[in-house]
Amino acid sequence: MLLEVADKPFLEHQLVRLREQGVEEVVLCVGFLGETIEERFADGRSHGIRIRYSYDGPKLLGTGGAIRKALPLLGDAFFVMYGDSYLRIDFAEVESAFRRLGKPGLMTLFHNRDLWDTSNVCYADGAIQRYDKALRDAGMQHIDYGLSVFKAEVFTEYPADEVLDLARVMRDLVDRGEMAGFEARERFYEIGSHEGLRELNEFLDSGQKQGAR
Numbered sequence: 001m002l003l004e005v006a007d008k009p010f011l012e013h014q015l016v017r018l019r020e021q022g023v024e025e026v027v028l029c030v031g032f033l034g035e036t037i038e039e040r041f042a043d044g045r046s047h048g049i050r051i052r053y054s055y056d057g058p059k060l061l062g063t064g065g066a067i068r069k070a071l072p073l074l075g076d077a078f079f080v081m082y083g084d085s086y087l088r089i090d091f092a093e094v095e096s097a098f099r100r101l102g103k104p105g106l107m108t109l110f111h112n113r114d115l116w117d118t119s120n121v122c123y124a125d126g127a128i129q130r131y132d133k134a135l136r137d138a139g140m141q142h143i144d145y146g147l148s149v150f151k152a153e154v155f156t157e158y159p160a161d162e163v164l165d166l167a168r169v170m171r172d173l174v175d176r177g178e179m180a181g182f183e184a185r186e187r188f189y190e191i192g193s194h195e196g197l198r199e200l201n202e203f204l205d206s207g208q209k210q211g212a213r
Helices: 010-020 034-041 062-073 091-101 166-175 194-211
Strands: 025-030 050-055 077-081 105-110 121-124 127-131 143-151 179-183
Touching: 010 034, 025 034, 025 062, 034 050, 050 062, 062 166, 077 091, 091 105, 091 143, 091 179, 105 121, 105 127, 105 166, 121 179, 127 166, 127 179, 166 179
Parallel strands: 025 050, 105 179
Antiparallel strands: 077 143, 105 143, 121 127
16 A cells, blocks of 8 residues: 555555545555554545554454454445555446445446456346356456445354455355446556556556646
């Protein structure tokens, strides 16, 4: 989150993007060296957004376990966004789809076709047929885009303070037919690889140069 991208910490770009989408409050799930992030961004007031922090503690809990621990800070339903993804998507449209489709979870998807990363979702006829990040097949032409919406009750069925992969939670919902899908129209950016970092640097730099004209 503190990695420099286009001359700013990545999290700063994220907060600007979230604020533009009307987000007023963020809960950061942090683990090792999370204090460094809190020292840098504090309560978010200087960035026009409220930030609260949920720490894993002495044991890393995985993304799903961290969300489970953060539930007291979250509402009845909430967005979940990966810490290394930069997304150009309309949050209001995603929220509207979540409410309209009426399922406890919603996964945003992109018709990736293994272009930006390895596809892991089979999506057809407006429904998620299969999701698996380990066992992939040719029918998987979409990818988990990096933004989801959940009802809090989804996580309460799992034990507290235990390691839990978010992919397991999402796969369980898909297997039960309880995960809605929303297809994103624009590609995602990520900083988890050198190539992804280079592409996001170029994208953000080009936007800043256009804005300066």
